[in-house]
Amino acid sequence: EPEVTQTPSHQVTQMGQEVILRCVPISNHLYFYWYRQILGQKVEFLVSFYNNEISEKSEIFDDQFSVERPDGSNFTLKIRSTKLEDSAMYFCASSPDRGTFQPQHFGDGTRLSIL
Amino acid sequence: DQQVKQNSPSLSVQEGRISILNCDYTNSMFDYFLWYKKYPAEGPTFLISISSIKDKNEDGRFTVFLNKSAKHLSLHIVPSQPGDSAVYFCAASATIQGAQKLVFGQGTRLTINP
Numbered sequence: 001e002p003e004v005t006q007t008p009s010h011q012v013t014q015m016g017q018e019v020i021l022r023c024v025p026i027s028n029h030l031y032f033y034w035y036r037q038i039l040g041q042k043v044e045f046l047v048s049f050y051n052n053e054i055s056e057k058s059e060i061f062d063d064q065f066s067v068e069r070p071d072g073s074n075f076t077l078k079i080r081s082t083k084l085e086d087s088a089m090y091f092c093a094s095s096p097d098r099g100t101f102q103p104q105h106f107g108d109g110t111r112l113s114i115l
Numbered sequence: 116d117q118q119v120k121q122n123s124p125s126l127s128v129q130e131g132r133i134s135i136l137n138c139d140y141t142n143s144m145f146d147y148f149l150w151y152k153k154y155p156a157e158g159p160t161f162l163i164s165i166s167s168i169k170d171k172n173e174d175g176r177f178t179v180f181l182n183k184s185a186k187h188l189s190l191h192i193v194p195s196q197p198g199d200s201a202v203y204f205c206a207a208s209a210t211i212q213g214a215q216k217l218v219f220g221q222g223t224r225l226t227i228n229p
Contacts (some may be wrong), residue, residue, distance in 0.1 A: 054187050
């Protein structure tokens with residue numbers, strides 16, 4: 001069964017450094033998403049992306065965050081200047097565009113640790 | 116943000132019995148509700164969904180019930196199996212121009228005892 005894959009599984013970065021989290025969505029999917037889960041808290045929506053532009057973003061997704069689909073397969077989340085509070089699990093998800101409702105499929109996440 | 120709430124952090128059920136997980140929501144604009152299952156070190160795995168215009172959806176051992184007047188949904192698993200032990204997340208979807216925004220509950224850890 002097709003899967004969403006995320007790399008790396010664990011990223012350790014110094015505060016203030018830039019980090020890029022990578023995702024390969026399921027190949028025929030057209031909607032892409034990023035979520036995060038801070039330890040002990042809920043999974044939170046960050047951003048949705050369709051047709052090479054952001055569809056919606058949450059309050060968390062400020063100017064320090066950006067997303068990009070640099071080629072036909074990858075979907076990236078960049079944090080420009082990381083803060084301690086960015087430490088979390090980051091999940092990528094994708095869903096197809098088939099007219100009817102299709103659930104999002106999630107990757108296994110990248111654990112981001114900011115030191 | 117308390118739009119979706121799962122009030123039980125944990126639930127323990129005997130193998131073979133029914134597991135019932137509950138979820139409450141506050142926003143009437145959600146158009147779909149979903150249940151995801153999560154094992155440690157893995158991402159959420161989709162289980163079952165229900166449209167806001169339905170009141171029941173069944174898929175094998177899993178049934179989701181939606182009570183719109185009470186803004187409440189539940190997931191029934193019967194019979195429960197040891198492999199069902201995981202964290203279960205309720206999520207509500209608001210669809211904007213085809214893109215879904217999922218709002219998650221806190222999760223309920225289900226343990227199935229042999």
